[in-house]
Amino acid sequence: MNEYVEKVQRRNRKTGQTVSNGVIFSGKTTCPFNTGILEESNSLFEILLRDSRVSQDLAVNLVMALLRTGIDSTGNALAFFLYNLANNPDKQQAVVDEIDDVIPTGTAVTPEHLQRMSYLKAALRESFRLHYPVFGGSGRVMPDDTVFSNYNVPKRVFIFANMAAMSRMEEYFPKPEEYHPERWLRDERAHLRTSWSHESGFLSLGFSHGLRACPGRRFAEQGLYLAVISILRKYRLEYHDDEIGMIHMPFTTPDRPLNIKFVSRNQ
Numbered sequence: 001m002n003e004y005v006e007k008v009q010r011r012n013r014k015t016g017q018t019v020s021n022g023v024i025f026s027g028k029t030t031c032p033f034n035t036g037i038l039e040e041s042n043s044l045f046e047i048l049l050r051d052s053r054v055s056q057d058l059a060v061n062l063v064m065a066l067l068r069t070g071i072d073s074t075g076n077a078l079a080f081f082l083y084n085l086a087n088n089p090d091k092q093q094a095v096v097d098e099i100d101d102v103i104p105t106g107t108a109v110t111p112e113h114l115q116r117m118s119y120l121k122a123a124l125r126e127s128f129r130l131h132y133p134v135f136g137g138s139g140r141v142m143p144d145d146t147v148f149s150n151y152n153v154p155k156r157v158f159i160f161a162n163m164a165a166m167s168r169m170e171e172y173f174p175k176p177e178e179y180h181p182e183r184w185l186r187d188e189r190a191h192l193r194t195s196w197s198h199e200s201g202f203l204s205l206g207f208s209h210g211l212r213a214c215p216g217r218r219f220a221e222q223g224l225y226l227a228v229i230s231i232l233r234k235y236r237l238e239y240h241d242d243e244i245g246m247i248h249m250p251f252t253t254p255d256r257p258l259n260i261k262f263v264s265r266n267q
């Protein structure tokens with residue numbers, strides 16, 4: 001990492017940026033957290049290194065945190081999403097129908113398209129429910145004595161919401177072992193839900209909830225939607241092998257290589 005930082009700094013010097021308080025600073029380039037215009041197309045890391053208010057340690061820590069939390073999580077979530085679609089051809093077809101309905105052939109995907117793709121969103125949410133993406137769920141330590149649903153929780157006691165287990169509770173998700181995206185539909189197809197109670201939506205939160213919820217959520221969701229759309233526009237997914245299990249380490253990974261067959265849609 002130090003070597004990389006030095007390389008970035010050497011390049012910044014060459015392109016005329018100045019050094020201030022030990023980090024590279026350019027009058028032209030502004031920190032992404034300002035509203036100014038970026039005049040050079042550099043990575044977030046390089047931009048942070050140039051901002052005199054951000055120390056080198058902070059820049060390294062921020063970028064490492066994003067890399068550590070953002071890569072395995074999204075990659076494994078995509079693996080399970082593709083597996084669930086390959087394993088449920090009727091649901092896969094419903095996603096393909098929606099892609100064909102919403103995005104004209106040969107057109108790039110836009111935010112407006114994604115806004116109209118409620119089945120695709122439900123399909124991802126259901127994949128998170130069936131294969132909860134992070135070890136168990138979310139933990140918290142309360143700073144004060146608190147009461148949750150008539151349970152007294154003393155301050156400084158660690159409490160944990162086991163969303164992986166709650167996501168598979170029959171009383172909230174009938175036939176919990178089945179992949180059924182319709183559970184999450186709120187549009188005119190909502191009648192296809194198996195059942196719904198007002199708690200259901202809070203029992204399976206792949207990105208958690210509240211102030212410490214995942215800050216990368218929109219970024220990850222967008223990447224997953226775009227990946228699945230690009231793949232399904234070209235390939236039909238098939239899965240003919242044994243059921244895939246989960247290993248939690250801490251992101252949920254498949255317990256063996258995924259034997260998904262990609263069949264070209266042009267054949």
Ligand code: HEM
Nearest residue numbers: 069070073074077133134138206207208212213214216220
């Ligand atoms: C499918 C992908 C992802 C899933 C399922 C996921 C899930 C989560 C969950 C459950 C938490 C814990 C929240 C809590 O305890 O309440 C979390 C935290 C975090 N995530 Fe993600 N995440 C994903 C992708 C990303 C990406 C792409 C980034 C960054 C670009 C990211 C950055 C972070 C960071 C920095 C935290 C710590 C937040 C804090 O402690 O305040 N995540 N994530």
